[in-house]
Amino acid sequence: MAERxxxxxxxxxxxxxxxxxxxxxxxIDLTLGPGEIHALLGENGAGKSTxxxxxxxxxxxxxxxxxxxxxxxxxASPSQARRLGIAMVFQHFSLFESMTVAENVALGLDHGAxxxxxxxxxxxxxxxxxxxxxxxxVVHDLSVGERQRVEIVRCLMQEPRLLIMDEPTSVLTPGxxxxxxxxxRQLADExxxxxxxxxxxxEIRALCDRATVLRAGRVVATCDPRQETARDLARLxxxxxxxxxxKTAGGPCGAARLQVRGLNMAAAAIHGTAITxxxxxxxxxxxxxxxxxxxxxxxxxxxxxxxxxxxPNAGDIRIDDxxxxxLGPRRxxxxxxxxxxxxxxGHGAVPEMSLTDNALLTxxxxxxxxxxxxxxxxxxxxxAQRIVKSFQVVTGSIGSHAGSLSGGNLQKFIIGRELLQQxxxxxxxxxxxxxxxxAAAAIHxxxxxxxxxxxxxLVVSQDLDELLQISDRFAVLSEGRLSECxxxxxxxxxxxxxxxxxxxxGHGRENGGERRAAQT
Amino acid sequence: MxxxxxxxxxxxxTMVYATPVLAVALTMACGSVLFxxxxxxxxxxxxxxxxxxxxxxxxxxxxxxxxxPLVLCAIGLSFGFRANVWNIGAEGxxxxxAIAGGGIALWAGDDAAxxxxxxxxxxxxxxxxxxxxxxxxxxxxxxxxxxxTSLMLTYVAILLLSxxxxxxxxxxxxxxxxxxxxxxxxxxLPLLTMGTRLHLGAPITLFLxxxxxxxxxxxxxxxxxxxxGLTPAAAGLAGFSVNRLIWITLLTGGALAGxxxxxxxxxxxxQLQPSISPGYGFTAIIVAFLGRLHPVGILLSGLFIALSYLxxxxxxxxxxxxxxxxxxxxxxxxxxxxxxxxxxxxxxxxRRAAMVQEAG
Numbered sequence: 074m075a076e077r078x079x080x081x082x083x084x085x086x087x088x089x090x091x092x093x094x095x096x097x098x099x100x101i102d103l104t105l106g107p108g109e110i111h112a113l114l115g116e117n118g119a120g121k122s123t124x125x126x127x128x129x130x131x132x133x134x135x136x137x138x139x140x141x142x143x144x145x146x147x148x149a150s151p152s153q154a155r156r157l158g159i160a161m162v163f164q165h166f167s168l169f170e171s172m173t174v175a176e177n178v179a180l181g182l183d184h185g186a187x188x189x190x191x192x193x194x195x196x197x198x199x200x201x202x203x204x205x206x207x208x209x210x211v212v213h214d215l216s217v218g219e220r221q222r223v224e225i226v227r228c229l230m231q232e233p234r235l236l237i238m239d240e241p242t243s244v245l246t247p248g249x250x251x252x253x254x255x256x257x258r259q260l261a262d263e264x265x266x267x268x269x270x271x272x273x274x275x276e277i278r279a280l281c282d283r284a285t286v287l288r289a290g291r292v293v294a295t296c297d298p299r300q301e302t303a304r305d306l307a308r309l310x311x312x313x314x315x316x317x318x319x320k321t322a323g324g325p326c327g328a329a330r331l332q333v334r335g336l337n338m339a340a341a342a343i344h345g346t347a348i349t350x351x352x353x354x355x356x357x358x359x360x361x362x363x364x365x366x367x368x369x370x371x372x373x374x375x376x377x378x379x380x381x382x383x384x385p386n387a388g389d390i391r392i393d394d395x396x397x398x399x400l401g402p403r404r405x406x407x408x409x410x411x412x413x414x415x416x417x418x419g420h421g422a423v424p425e426m427s428l429t430d431n432a433l434l435t436x437x438x439x440x441x442x443x444x445x446x447x448x449x450x451x452x453x454x455x456x457a458q459r460i461v462k463s464f465q466v467v468t469g470s471i472g473s474h475a476g477s478l479s480g481g482n483l484q485k486f487i488i489g490r491e492l493l494q495q496x497x498x499x500x501x502x503x504x505x506x507x508x509x510x511x512a513a514a515a516i517h518x519x520x521x522x523x524x525x526x527x528x529x530x531l532v533v534s535q536d537l538d539e540l541l542q543i544s545d546r547f548a549v550l551s552e553g554r555l556s557e558c559x560x561x562x563x564x565x566x567x568x569x570x571x572x573x574x575x576x577x578x579g580h581g582r583e584n585g586g587e588r589r590a591a592q593t
Numbered sequence: 594m595x596x597x598x599x600x601x602x603x604x605x606x607t608m609v610y611a612t613p614v615l616a617v618a619l620t621m622a623c624g625s626v627l628f629x630x631x632x633x634x635x636x637x638x639x640x641x642x643x644x645x646x647x648x649x650x651x652x653x654x655x656x657x658x659x660x661x662p663l664v665l666c667a668i669g670l671s672f673g674f675r676a677n678v679w680n681i682g683a684e685g686x687x688x689x690x691a692i693a694g695g696g697i698a699l700w701a702g703d704d705a706a707x708x709x710x711x712x713x714x715x716x717x718x719x720x721x722x723x724x725x726x727x728x729x730x731x732x733x734x735x736x737x738x739x740x741x742t743s744l745m746l747t748y749v750a751i752l753l754l755s756x757x758x759x760x761x762x763x764x765x766x767x768x769x770x771x772x773x774x775x776x777x778x779x780x781x782l783p784l785l786t787m788g789t790r791l792h793l794g795a796p797i798t799l800f801l802x803x804x805x806x807x808x809x810x811x812x813x814x815x816x817x818x819x820x821x822g823l824t825p826a827a828a829g830l831a832g833f834s835v836n837r838l839i840w841i842t843l844l845t846g847g848a849l850a851g852x853x854x855x856x857x858x859x860x861x862x863x864q865l866q867p868s869i870s871p872g873y874g875f876t877a878i879i880v881a882f883l884g885r886l887h888p889v890g891i892l893l894s895g896l897f898i899a900l901s902y903l904x905x906x907x908x909x910x911x912x913x914x915x916x917x918x919x920x921x922x923x924x925x926x927x928x929x930x931x932x933x934x935x936x937x938x939x940x941x942x943x944r945r946a947a948m949v950q951e952a953g
């Protein structure tokens with residue numbers, strides 16, 4: 074911290090950025106000391122991304138000034154930011170799948186170097202910070218956790234003095250996240266400043282020295298997160314008290330409404346994961362969670378459940394005791410299925426179309442919106458209006474394009490669209506991914522209500538906290554295989570972590586990611 | 594400093610419809626400069642190009658005759674283009690429609706019954722659809738690119754017509770000219786106004802354009818076409834079959850192009866000959882985009898492009914300018930249209946070169 078004459082590593086004063094129709098950053102002050110791990114907290118749309126893009130030279134501020142080591146600077150481009158010693162690990166990786174680790178690292182450097190020398194340095198940096206990586210491996214074969222290590226090592230090669238991390242643990246298992254924290258603490262001890270962006274309050278409390286909370290483009294608080302409860306931080310973030318929904322323990326469950334029996338599916342996409350021997354049942358009134366790190370067969374399983382990919386046998390999937398494995402999405406909806414995909418824009422909704430049209434997209438069958446091939450617009454508009462009203466979707470009108478809604482509002486709209494169809498079986502992928510705490514609580518409440526009305530709900534999520542909070546039972550999907558189902562109330566987090574890392578039996582103490590690296 | 598394109602937040606809806614008008618205005622402005630440089634008085638040339646072809650009933654009828662096949666093909670293509678199905682082979686489908694319908698006319702001979710003309714219309718629709726069914730099959734079965742297959746089939750169709758009029762269907766009394774017998778008067782499309790070539794095809798086309806508008810705006814199938822074109826994954830989620838839509842759009846496009854071909858041979862031409870279209874099927878691509886893939890827009894743009902054909906002929910006759918002028922005009926028009934489209938969706942920012950990473 075900036076005390077006793079040591080200048081702050083980075084000091085922002087009055088940073089302002091206006092986008093058409095939205096003041097993304099409104100006079101933001103932020104001071105980062107040497108060796109500090111500083112959290113940047115805020116809901117979606119609070120202005121976090123804009124702020125770090127300004128720091129990393131991707132965007133230019135309209136007003137305000139930046140001091141680096143006490144010297145005024147203007148950061149015009151990412152390469153200038155890197156020259157100052159600022160590095161950034163993005164939430165979405167920018168790696169070339171078909172190239173090796175060393176080649177990817179070489180591409181990220183501003184100055185060229187021989188590949189052999191580089192490989193040696195990758196190994197050296199990796200050993201020093203506990204980031205085991207094989208430089209000659211092709212990225213395409215790496216797990217998500219390993220890919221993130223490549224990104225981090227690529228940054229560390231430049232010996233940064235400020236490392237910006239954007240939601241780094243959203244793709245990691247608990248074990249991998251813990252390993253990452255050790256690395257980050259070691260970096261901070263060596264004097265590197267870390268700006269850490271996350272939604273996960275527990276993790277910020279465990280890792281960070283200070284936290285700056287943004288709301289609607291303004292700094293609303295700077296605090297020591299270790300002194301605050303997660304609930305206080307959440308309140309600061311959304312500016313109001315919110316009630317957290319959670320499962321009231323074990324009501325009696327009815328008959329099985331969704332049954333999956335010995336389902337085997339080849340991967341739908343080129344780099345997808347095949348699934349084998351998937352077996353589970355979801356009963357009326359029950360929420361079953363499927364945990365696991367992305368890329369372990371979730372997409373294949375979801376496509377098989379929605380009907381976008383047909384199953385090999387009709388009996389592989391049964392909805393309300395009827396064979397549905399060979400039915401397409403439309404006929405499965407007729408049986409009572411509703412489905413919320415992982416990606417909102419571009420899968421769950423058409424960005425360029427109005428909310429009315431997007432309501433029609435999946436509502437046409439169960440809401441009876443068609444008459445002899447024509448669209449009944451009054452009914453469709455009424456349905457869209459009911460979704461917006463019941464789920465408090467913030468939007469100009471139902472004529473607004475889906476792409477103009479914020480992530481959380483669009484997710485509320487999509488979930489509302491499916492829930493108003495009164496499904497008997499609901500399959501939801503990542504219901505609150507990237508959604509702010511207020512909207513997440515509303516979504517959780519809605520799911521619990523639906524279960525109480527007797528629907529069977531399957532939630533596929535990477536967010537373990539979420540599954541622990543709302544599911545009755547859950548299982549872990551790893552490398553295309555599903556573990557046995559566990560009762561949530563009796564679950565053991567350590568064992569779940571091991572399962573997520575691909576260790577079905579849990580022998581050995583090392584975390585999943587390291588084990589994967591060692592195997593191959 | 595160098596220019597960079599930056600996406601606008603929400604393109605203006607008004608501008609999306611205003612760009613075709615803007616493009617026409619810019620084309621005229623640049624055309625004027627060109628004519629001035631060639632030593633002509635620009636207002637005189639523009640008058641000859643754009644006004645003179647509209648100055649009599651006969652001229653207006655001629656304009657409609659030219660616009661009819663353009664609009665028919667463009668409407669068929671617009672269904673596909675909306676669904677990201679890039680049928681470039683309307684010219685070939687048009688030719689097959691003419692062959693199928695014309696074949697019936699030749700078979701019926703001189704004393705054709707009243708049902709022959711309707712049968713020819715059906716044959717024209719089916720002929721064009723059948724020709725488009727080949728790319729549809731190759732696309733859905735083998736994922737073959739329809740741009741290539743439909744384009745290549747165009748040349749096959751033109752050669753097939755050429756073979757027929759040089760060989761089996763050649764007029765035995767035609768002094769060995771490569772053309773078929775003239776069709777009987779009873780199988781030609783009735784004329785609407787005496788003394789012109791305006792035929793029944795024009796009102797049918799107008800009716801079909803309105804029908805196309807209804808399909809796209811009000812029918813569920815139109816909605817499915819739009820969704821699959823904008824966001825294929827969302828179409829999959831909703832249970833719309835992409836293959837089914839490929840078949841529907843290609844067959845519709847082929848059928849309308851085939852109808853256009855039949856209208857040509859059963860209307861202004863009256864027989865089969867090696868060349869039955871001055872590239873209507875290809876020009877229809879420009880018509881479709883100039884009309885924003887919207888049926889009403891296509892009606893207007895079809896008339897405008899037809900005018901550029903006639904205007905080119907007029908300036909050639911009146912002022913001795915080369916016929917290539919209409920090609921230049923059509924080219925400039927497409928260029929300005931595309932350029933204006935880019936500027937509606939993006940703005941130019943002058944700034945120092947900066948690498949943009951992960952703009953999302």
